[in-house]
Amino acid sequence: MSRIVLEGISKIFGSKQAEGVDLIKQGKRKAEIAAACGAVVGLCNISFDIVEGEILTLMGLSGSGKSTLLRCMNRLVEPSCGRIAVGDVDVTKLGRKDLLAFRQKTFGMVFQHFALLPNRTILSNVGFGLELKNVPVARRTEAAMQAIELVGLKGWEAKYPHELSGGMQQRAGLARALAADAEVLLMDEAFSALDPLIRRDMQSELRDLQRKLKKTIVFVSHDLDEAVALGGRIVLMKDGEVVQIGQPEEIVARPATEYVARFVEHIDRAAVMRVGQVADRSAAVLAPTLTVAEARIRIAGEGGDAWLVADDESRFVGCLRADRLAAARPEETVASLLGAGSDAVVADARLDAVLARVAAEGCVAVVDPDGRLLGAVGSRDVVRALAAHSAESHATGHDADYPETSILQTTAGAERWTGPSRNFPSTRSATKASTGSPTMALG
Amino acid sequence: MLTTALVAVPPWVFIGLAAFATYRLGGRRIGLLTLCGLLFLWNLRLWQATVETLVLVSLSTVTALVIGIPVGIWFALSRRAWRTFSPILDMMQTLPSFVYLIPALPFFGLGAVSACFATIVFSVPPVIRLTALGIRNVPSELVEASDAFGGSTTQKLFKVQLPLALPTIMAGVNQTMMLALSMVVIAAMIGAGGLGRAVWQSIQRLEAGAGFEAGIGIVILAVILDRSTQALADRARPHGTA
Numbered sequence: 157m158s159r160i161v162l163e164g165i166s167k168i169f170g171s172k173q174a175e176g177v178d179l180i181k182q183g184k185r186k187a188e189i190a191a192a193c194g195a196v197v198g199l200c201n202i203s204f205d206i207v208e209g210e211i212l213t214l215m216g217l218s219g220s221g222k223s224t225l226l227r228c229m230n231r232l233v234e235p236s237c238g239r240i241a242v243g244d245v246d247v248t249k250l251g252r253k254d255l256l257a258f259r260q261k262t263f264g265m266v267f268q269h270f271a272l273l274p275n276r277t278i279l280s281n282v283g284f285g286l287e288l289k290n291v292p293v294a295r296r297t298e299a300a301m302q303a304i305e306l307v308g309l310k311g312w313e314a315k316y317p318h319e320l321s322g323g324m325q326q327r328a329g330l331a332r333a334l335a336a337d338a339e340v341l342l343m344d345e346a347f348s349a350l351d352p353l354i355r356r357d358m359q360s361e362l363r364d365l366q367r368k369l370k371k372t373i374v375f376v377s378h379d380l381d382e383a384v385a386l387g388g389r390i391v392l393m394k395d396g397e398v399v400q401i402g403q404p405e406e407i408v409a410r411p412a413t414e415y416v417a418r419f420v421e422h423i424d425r426a427a428v429m430r431v432g433q434v435a436d437r438s439a440a441v442l443a444p445t446l447t448v449a450e451a452r453i454r455i456a457g458e459g460g461d462a463w464l465v466a467d468d469e470s471r472f473v474g475c476l477r478a479d480r481l482a483a484a485r486p487e488e489t490v491a492s493l494l495g496a497g498s499d500a501v502v503a504d505a506r507l508d509a510v511l512a513r514v515a516a517e518g519c520v521a522v523v524d525p526d527g528r529l530l531g532a533v534g535s536r537d538v539v540r541a542l543a544a545h546s547a548e549s550h551a552t553g554h555d556a557d558y559p560e561t562s563i564l565q566t567t568a569g570a571e572r573w574t575g576p577s578r579n580f581p582s583t584r585s586a587t588k589a590s591t592g593s594p595t596m597a598l599g
Numbered sequence: 600m601l602t603t604a605l606v607a608v609p610p611w612v613f614i615g616l617a618a619f620a621t622y623r624l625g626g627r628r629i630g631l632l633t634l635c636g637l638l639f640l641w642n643l644r645l646w647q648a649t650v651e652t653l654v655l656v657s658l659s660t661v662t663a664l665v666i667g668i669p670v671g672i673w674f675a676l677s678r679r680a681w682r683t684f685s686p687i688l689d690m691m692q693t694l695p696s697f698v699y700l701i702p703a704l705p706f707f708g709l710g711a712v713s714a715c716f717a718t719i720v721f722s723v724p725p726v727i728r729l730t731a732l733g734i735r736n737v738p739s740e741l742v743e744a745s746d747a748f749g750g751s752t753t754q755k756l757f758k759v760q761l762p763l764a765l766p767t768i769m770a771g772v773n774q775t776m777m778l779a780l781s782m783v784v785i786a787a788m789i790g791a792g793g794l795g796r797a798v799w800q801s802i803q804r805l806e807a808g809a810g811f812e813a814g815i816g817i818v819i820l821a822v823i824l825d826r827s828t829q830a831l832a833d834r835a836r837p838h839g840t841a
Contacts (some may be wrong), residue, residue, distance in 0.1 A: 232746055260749030271744040275762050285748040287758070336748060 160206035160340065160372065165228055165238035167198035167221070167396075177237045186395045198224045199235070200396040211366050211373040211388035215380065215419075221396040222376045226342050229374065230263040231255060242340065260289045264333030268345040270325040272317040278304065278328050279313035285336030303335035304328075306365070323354040330362075334369070343375045347382065359385040380420065384427050392416055404428045424508070425542055431510055432503030434541040435522040435531035441466050444473050444491035448484045451476070462519040465490055466529040472500045472521050503530055507541065514538055602654045602792075610641045613650075621823065625830030632826065636819040645794065645816050652783055652793030652820060655711065659718035659779045664772060667723045671730025671771070672756070675764075681731065688724045696721050696782055700789050714791030718782040725774035733767030734760045769832030776828055780821050794820070 168176035176195035179188070186197040199221045206212050214222040227233035229240060231247060240247045242262055250258055264285065272281045280287075283300035291299070304313050307327040317325055326346060333341050347355045359382060366373055377383055383390045384404045392399045392407065400412040408428045411417035442451050442465050455463060463481070465473045474494035484493055500521035501510050510533060513520050519534040605613070614637040622630025640649045674681045699717035707713040737760050745755040761768075787795030794816045801810030 230747060232743060256749045256751055258749070259747065263747065263749075265744065265747035267740050267744060269738075269740055271738070271740040273741060273759065273763070284744075284758075288745070288748050288750045288754055332748075342747070 159208045159243060160229065160374075161239075161241040162205070162225075162229075163203050163239040163241075165199055165202040165225065165235045165240065167224055167228060167233060168236045169196040169198050170194075173236055180237070186397070197396050198233075199228065202238070202396075202398055204391060204398060204401055206372060206374060208372055209370045211363070211375060211386050213375045213377055213383040213386055213388060213390045214393060215377060215383050215390050216393035217378055219395075220393040222378075222393050223344055224396075225393070226344055226374060226376050229340075229342060230259050230265070260285070260336070262339050264336050264338035264341045266326070266329045266333050266341065266343040266346040268348055270317070270322075270329045270349075272325055272328055272332075274317055277314055277316055278309065278320070278331075281317065281328055282313075282331045282335050284332055285338075289336070299337070300331070300335045303331040306334060307331045308361075323350050323358065326350060326358065330365075334365075339372060341371050341373045343373060345376055345378070348377070348379070355382070356385065363387055380423050381427070384423065392419065405430055405433065409433065426508035426511060426538075427506060429507045429541055430504050431501055431507055431520070431522050431533050432524075432530060434507055434537050435503070435533050436537045437531035439464055439519075439532045439534075441470075441529065442476060442490050443467065444489065444494070446490045447486065448481065448488045448490065448493070449486035451481065451490050452486075462517065462532075462534075464519075464521050464529060464532050465494060470529050471527055472523050472529040475517065475519060475521060477518070500527075500529070501533075507533075507538065511538065602651050605650045605654060606647055610637075610646050614638060614641065617823075621827050621830075624827050624834075629823075629826045629830060633823050636823055640816050640819060643812050643816065645797065645813065648792070648794045648797050648813065649816055649820065650793075652795060652817070655714060655718070655786070655791055655793055655795075656776065656779045656783065656820075656824070659715050659722060659782075660772070660776045662715070663719045663723040663775050663779065664726055666719070667726035667771070667775065668730050668768065671727040671768075672734065672761075674727065674731040675734035675760075676756075688727060691720060692724045696785050697788075700785070704789060709790035711791050713789050714782075714786035717789070718779050718786055721782050722775045722778035725778065726768070726771035729771030729774065730764065730768050733764030733771075736767065737763045765835040766832055769828065769835045773825065773828040773832060776824055777821065780817065780824065783817060 166177060166180045168180075172193050172195035175193045176189055176197060179192060179195075180197070180201055184192065186200055189195055189197050202225060214225060216222045224233050228235045229242075229247070231240075231250075235248065238248070242258075245258065245262075247255075247258065272278075273284065276284070279297065279300055282303055283291075283296040286296040286299055301310075301313065304310055307330050309324060309327050309331060312320060312324065312328075317328065320328065326349075329346070333343075347358050350358060362373070363386060365371075373388075375383075375386055375388075377386075389402060390404055390407060391401050394415055400407055400416050404423075405428050407416060408420050408423060408425060411420060440455055440463055442454060442463050444465050444467060446454070451463075462478060463476045465476050467473055473491070476490055476493055480493050500523040501513075503522050503524055510520050514533055514535055519532045521532050522530045524530055614634065617637060618630050618634035621633040637649070640646060674684065696717070699720045700713070703713035703716045707716055741759055741763065742755065745759045750758065783791070783793065783795035784798050785795075787793070787799040794813045797813035798810050798817070801807070801813065
């Protein structure tokens with residue numbers, strides 16, 4: 157029902173609507189149109205689908221048109237041309253009255269600065285959407301209380317917004333959108349005004365809520381880490397155009413343009429990449445039936461802390477630690493040496509979720525959803541994955557510029573300086589707290 | 600008629616009620632001030648004049664609000680109306696107040712009606728201006744929230760814009776009332792009664808003492824009205840925004 161389809165959405169600001177739309181239809185870009193007739197292009201021919209029940213993040217720097225695009229979906233901003241369909245309703249064709257009714261039914265919105273009415277209690281604020289629908293007071297209160305409980309604000313419903321902290325106010329804002337029981341949540345930089353710690357809590361809570369309630373969520377953010385944390389597809393925008401759409405790991409692994417590559421270069425790769433991408437698939441695999449003597453021959457010449465053990469159907473059995481193998485008598489079988497408690501991880505787990513285990517156990521087995529062994533992630537694989545990007549940029553770009561004494565060199569030098577530390581998870585939180593978002597470094 | 604009815608009420612009942620009302624509205628200090636001030640005016644034998652002035656000011660203010668608040672809302676919602684009529688508001692406020700007496704006379708003749716008319720014209724601009732300002736200053740995110748949840752224009756106005764603009768509107772009410780009171784003496788020149796006439800007569804007869812008494816009466820009335828409408832404005836303020 158709530159699958160959203162956007163087709164050729166454009167938005168021209170100012171008086172030169174018709175000329176601007178014509179130029180967009182000829183395939184002209186923002187800068188060309190501005191030069192040709194002075195029209196300001198907010199959105200340029202945007203088409204994509206939003207799947208029902210997904211959490212989609214519109215990403216971009218300020219001025220990229222992400223908030224405008226969000227507002228086009230419920231027509232708070234009127235698109236200059238194009239079509240938006242939610243389910244089988246063409247939103248762009250609705251009359252004023254139908255549009256209001258449709259907004260009441262379909263869209264809940266959460267705002268950057270919460271937008272709670274200061275003269276009303278939290279309960280009354282949360283019930284605001286239902287009040288506009290003319291829902292009777294008793295039912296309104298009941299639904300509002302449910303939503304308040306859902307976001308963990310129970311006990312605060314009689315307070316006024318100014319008596320709550322920013323994080324709690326935004327919970328109330330979220331509860332207001334949930335109470336209206338809308339199918340689609342539009343969240344405009346909803347967590348940007350919150351402290352980094354509270355922001356992270358809210359992100360994970362939103363993800364849990366989403367899993368529970370199965371709402372379609374369109375989230376606008378300028379913070380790439382936030383987009384990654386929310387865990388859905390990312391729509392990357394620049395100058396009113398969509399540059400790339402995909403899962404975070406796809407965007408990081410295969411940036412569509414130079415701009416995207418620069419955008420994602422400061423990202424915490426461990427949080428994005430999946431163990432399946434990182435795993436070493438050529439790792440030696442031992443059968444559980446081998447004796448220790450046979451096993452020693454198989455792995456002769458290969459270094460490592462542990463070896464994978466799998467049966468003939470390549471089902472993962474366990475990990476054999478190098479020290480145990482060394483200490484064992486030659487006639488023992490591999491199966492009898494397996495330590496307990498080393499489970500394999502599924503290939504689509506995030507890399508940062510297994511870092512601690514890799515550090516402790518030396519190597520973690522990676523299996524597909526059916527339990528078939530794919531490979532292993534060892535400390536060397538982790539370092540290789542995290543270093544991959546820095547290696548690329550050093551090889552292709554900045555080092556070559558380094559000896560030259562030009563104005564360009566200072567910027568190149570500055571980027572180089574952030575290079576070595578950018579991928580270390582331990583420094584990530586520190587830089588995030590001080591700069592607000594890694595995207596700021598793009599300047 | 601309203602005047603005769605109010606004059607018929609025994610002064611001590613009236614004063615008691617007024618003191619109680621202001622006490623409930625703004626606390627002990629205003630209540631006490633009302634009590635002492637009105638008792639003092641009664642003692643000066645200015646009771647009838649005080650009630651007449653009160654009626655003139657209240658009637659003019661209420662009429663000014665009935666006209667001014669809807670016009671203010673219209674100005675707030677329509678940029679074009681604001682641009683067209685804003686100069687007229689400026690003119691209404693800057694023209695010397697005596698000028699309004701002239702057109703009032705041929706239409707309404709000498710008396711309280713003309714006085715009311717002139718008072719209304721002179722005192723309506725602040726409430727229009729402040730209503731428009733209050734509504735325009737409602738944070739755009741809140742207005743957008745109403746739109747986003749499918750609120751109609753009327754719902755938006757009555758549930759978001761007016762409640763949040765109320766403190767500013769109340770400031771306009773206060774200003775309008777004060778301007779109406781400042782017209783009291785001038786209105787007396789075209790036949791309005793009350794304290795204004797007492798002042799105007801003593802000017803003509805060079806009775807400094809009587810003029811001073813009536814003048815003090817106007818000041819007392821002004822202080823009472825100002826304080827109680829301010830108390831009203833404070834109540835309209837949303838919680839926590841001091």
